[in-house]
């Protein structure tokens with residue numbers, strides 16, 4: 359279902375709030391892109407918030423991986439990054455206020471007691487939940503505080519009524535308050551818990567639109583109740599369905615490349631990645647290829663799809679090929695050079711890399727393939743002896759000799775080289791492949807290359823002459 363999203367009357371503020379526990383996941387990057395594009399569309403503000411309170415799982419390397427991924431994609435934040443671990447003072451302040459105004463309370467039930475309570479509820483077929491032993495109510499006498507037991511703080515969730523919101527992706531969602539527990543919002547050591555921090559942050563950061571994965575949809579009623587208790591105005595929420603792999607299953611770390619930076623390593627361009635991610639769950643008519651400027655001018659929440667999108671590597675490759683063809687050759691040269699050096703490329707006395715790229719980039723899907731293809735010009739040709747025997751036959755050797763001779767004086771451009779080749783073919787009554795194939799072998803060591811005239815022109819007179827000296831070796 360597509361829901362028409364309200365046009366904001368205040369200035370739009372969106373956020374991306376990753377937990378730094380691994381890498382920037384393609385799903386995360388896609389919600390970041392949607393949040394970013396929505397802010398850009400309305401000239402609003404895009405906030406980056408690092409949710410690093412899970413000390414066991416959060417690492418500085420993972421924070422860096424998120425920052426690297428965002429910066430590679432060009433999803434520039436306007437505020438932040440804010441780190442939740444640096445906001446502890448603020449959370450304590452809000453906890454104290456909630457305790458003071460009665461929207462939260464100290465709960466001294468021990469973990470064992472809570473577990474026993476749940477067991478009893480399960481046994482009698484009830485949904486396990488906190489039974490409210492320590493929940494203060496008018497005229498209720500609370501138990502005596504156990505000695506030396508540190509309390510948790512629980513949120514005093516409304517007992518009756520519903521939490522309801524119009525999700526900008528999924529439509530109206532309503533959850534009965536009876537379904538929701540009195541959530542623990544601070545642990546015995548005073549550290550705040552996840553849903554509480556998110557609510558306080560969205561409030562403090564004046565977030566107007568929360569766009570996130572639908573794995574968070576169960577958190578939303580809890581966060582809405584906390585925000586209501588704080589007297590905060592509520593943001594709009596939009597929960598985007600997950601991305602499925604080619605087999606229709608959830609993207610899996612083992613089977614699919616799920617880290618955005620894997621795509622950098624595999625030779626994808628950031629603009630291709632963004633364009634592709636944009637189409638996973640959002641559409642603008644039938645448009646498949648568009649720039650981020652276009653996306654920002656078109657992007658709205660009404661065209662987010664409520665059904666899961668399927669990741670299609672072939673389509674991503676096709677889009678990448680499109681952007682490689684459109685990309686500046688110098689930029690591509692800088693991108694492919696490291697991979698070529700790693701493969702032993704020799705750049706001295708070799709053709710200009712940007713010119714080689716211009717010739718090779720039509721047919722490749724990634725810059726890694728481009729590096730591979732361009733190597734043709736940067737390594738010594740090593741033709742297989744069998745292939746040489748097959749193509750450099752006595753019938754063509756005189757023509758090859760003549761070609762080598764003519765190379766000494768021909769004007770060095772494609773048109774003149776092409777004419778020269780045709781004249782030699784005519785003179786020796788040969789067909790194009792009979793001469794082009796041995797030339798390819800001698801010059802590059804392989805049979806598949808772009809047009810022989812283009813290859814010869816790019817190598818330059820000196821290299822061509824040196825390599826054609828070896829016709830009969």
Ligand code: GLU
Nearest residue numbers: 375376377409556570574
């Ligand atoms: N930190 C959460 C995550 O990485 C996202 C929280 C949110 O967007 O509200 O899944």
